[in-house]
Amino acid sequence: MRSSNLEHQPIVSIRGITKVFPGGLTANDDISLDIYPGEIHALLGENGAGKTTLMNILSGIYRADEGVFFLYGKPVQIKSPKDAIQHGIGMVHQHFRLIPPHSVAENIALGLGTSFLSPLKMVLKTIREFSLQYNLSIHPMARICDLSVGEQQRVEIVKALIRGANILILDEPTAVLTPQEAQELFFILGKMKSEGKAIIFITHKLEEVLEIADFITVLRKGRVVDSFPVSRIKETKEDAKKELASMMVGKEVILKVDKETVTPGDTVLNVENLHVHNDRGVETVRGVSFSVRKGEIFAILGVAGNGQRELVEAIVGLRGHTGGILKGNGRAGYIPENRLTMGTAPNMNLAENMILTCYRDYSKTLFLDLTRILEKTRKGIADFRVVAPDVKVLARQLSGGNVQRLILARELSQNPGLLIAEQPTHGLDVRSTEDVWRALLDQRKSAGILLVSGDLEEVLSLSDRIGVIFQGKIVNVLESSSAKHRIEEIGLMMTGGVRNTQVSS
Amino acid sequence: MQWETWVIETLRRALAYGSPLLLGTMGEIYSERSGILNLGVEGMMILGAFVGFFTAFVTGNPWLGFLMGALVGGAASLIHAFLSVTLRVIQVVSGLALTLFGLGLTGVLGRGWEGKPLRVSLPVFYIPYLKDIPILGPIVFVEQNVFVYIGIGLALILWYLLFKTSWGITIRSVGEDPATADALGINVSLVRYLCVVIGGLLAGMGGAYLSIIYRPSWTQGMTSGMGWIVIALTIFSFWHPIGALGGSYIFGSLFYLSFRLQPWVAPELLTIMPYLFTILAPLLLNLHKKMRRRMGAPAALGIPYSREGE
Secondary structure, eight states: OHHHHHHSOOSEEEEEEEEEOTTSOEEEEEEEEEEOTTOEEEEEOOTTSSHHHHHHHHTTSSOOSEEEEEETTEEEOOOSHHHHHHTTEEEEOSSOOOOTTSBHHHHHHTTSOOOSSOTTHHHHHHHHHHHHHHTOOOOTTSBGGGSOHHHHHHHHHHHHHHTTOSEEEEESTTTTSOHHHHHHHHHHHHHHHHTTOEEEEEEOOHHHHHHHOSEEEEEETTEEEEEEEGGGSOSSHHHHHHHHHHHHHOSSOOOOOOOOOOOOOSEEEEEEEEEEEOTTSOEEEEEEEEEEETTOEEEEEOOTTSSHHHHHHHHHTSSOOSEEEEEEOSOEEEEOSSTTTTSSOTTSBHHHHHTTTTGGGGOSSSSOOHHHHHHHHHHHHHHTTOOOSOTTSBGGGSOHHHHHHHHHHHHHTTOOSEEEEESTTTTOOHHHHHHHHHHHHHHTTTSEEEEEESOHHHHHHHOSEEEEEETTEEEEEEEHHHHTTOHHHHHHHHTTSSOOOOOOO | OHHHHHHHHHHHHHHHHHHHHHHHHHHHHHHHHTTOOOTTHHHHHHHHHHHHHHHHHHHSOHHHHHHHHHHHHHHHHHHHHIIIIISOOOHHHHHHHHHHHHHHHHHHHTGGGBTOBOOOOOOEEEOTTGGGSTTHHHHHSEEEEHHHHHHHHHHHHHHHHHHHSHHHHHHHHHHHOHHHHHHTTOOHHHHHHHHHHHHHHHHHHHHHHIIIIISSBBOTTTTTTHHHHHHHHHHHTTTOHHHHHHHHHHHHHHHHHHHHTTTTSOHHHHHHHHHHHHHHHHHHHTSOHHHHHHHTOOTTTTOOOOOTTO
16 A cells, blocks of 8 residues: 555655744754655654644744745745645644634635625535535534534534645644544544545554554654654554654653652642532532642643643632532642743743742832842742843743743742642653652652643652542542553543542542 | 503604614624724714714715715724724724824814704605504604614614625634634734724714714714713624614613603703613623623624734
């Protein structure tokens, strides 16, 4: 199958793409690869490997600093999403670009240049055709906000197809899907592939890659590690996974942190049968119980969107709860997931940001004690290795890793009894991740830490106990020592494979 | 029997009193549906009122007065469009500036024209056959001026345009999520400019209605807060032209009643009714996020749009 394709001309050739973000992060470093028609091309890599950036460049959202694209062998310029659409490149983003109060048909018709007086006529007809062809069931007049995530994704796919996409890019499409929905998606992609369309599938899930990909490109730290047909890979599934994983992570396992033994002390946070609603009034935390003691890291592990956000917001007091008991003990520090907008005031300088949560300690009278504030900021910057030219630069001018270091410096310097860290290393480079981990482990000696994360490696490296959350409930609480041997089982728990084994902690 | 004719008369007059509100509200609906809050309605209306009166007075042609009133409203709205779309300033500030500008400028220009009666007028209709329909006939088809019908016609057209055509999808999408519209090749700035100008044309027309039909003369500050009522009505109508039709006529009847009920009720009490509602409107808007969405409030209302990284 593959050999016949080798004679094919690639539909897209990516040559020497380099992208450096204003913060100095090189997201793509001289990337070259070929995409063939009639193939599913998996773009595999860890968070922050540069997969999404590369595809955002191909679909016209970002501009590359260097490099060119060839479509059917001819060089093309892609300056805007519109250009990309005209070249038959469609992208389904992780966050859907849909307008919630509008109908499916209206969303698809937007910008399509359909007839003025009856803009939906052609759209309705095409939706019907696609529905038959790809076995999609979408009600064209339903409002987007009433659809499930899987259905919304199908609307995005139709949006791309109706615009004549021959190259469909999907950014981590299964991250938000149930296993059932994922299978439906794979079926649709298979159909499209058989029609000669090229599909680029961004993922970090090895299982999926082996299931559907024809060709695999592995990215690490913005570079192509290897690009090869799936036939080249090891025979057994386990070996194949190991091979891919080592390509993704690299030979050297950099992230090895030493964990001292600390005897747990008093309970600093107690949550009993907690119920919380989200903004839409849906109960997303449905009876959660756990406790965090001083000297331990308790991890809430789960796929994003299973109630973690609402749980954390309830604990830190940003959101009310509708039932249950929440009892904290002592000063709490909070490291929010959205570090720039929630963790800092982006348009204020570092010194001002440094005292956001403790400014009262720095004003005896009406005025702030600037000398002490600057002193504290300089010390924090030095202790936590924040790379910044001056304490007067604005928080938004820092890179993600440095923002996180600043927040850690601020929160940890206040010696909280309880620290709540929400996805603390999401999107950070290895060095920053290591720093954050070390800081958390350090703090564990004097505080209880609630770590909310979807990153299994992080959770296994840091935590003492792990509560796996799925659909607003803690499925199971595991001791970290035993968890290391039950990774597959944990994966199942995170995705709803194992249920109703709530263990009180 | 007596109260029946009384109700019919109130409703009949409500159409005439409500029409300038209707014109202004439909314009503001378009502006806000595209995501631009224009608090300059009062300013655009008073400019339309003065220029409309002036043109009609000088040329003796009330139609020309309406045209010029609308055009000056549209021109004034371009100031707001430029400030809020191109320069992305805070829309509340820019709108308020436009209101103050309109009130101030007409105060100066209109000094010599105060109290001069306009002798020309537009035709008033008694529509045969239709006027004999029970209840509806004497309300809608007796002694109404042509702009009452133009207002109703425009409401239907603008409703259809907004909810049934490709332009409508584009306008509403720009007001909900400009980034998504932009990604699909929509020129967000152009759509917003056009909608703001539609708002200006209609507000200017509403102003001309005041000085040519409603009270055929010029008085400084004669809009007396109608522009603000328009802002409130935009919310009450749930950003829907047909809702604007109903809301404007309810407010129109309140205006009329404040005259009619004078012997029994202190007129001030009734006069404040529309303004009272105007105060309540933002309250309604802030009740609940979910409620707000359901009512049709555009998600990107008041938020300047710029592309990522620009």
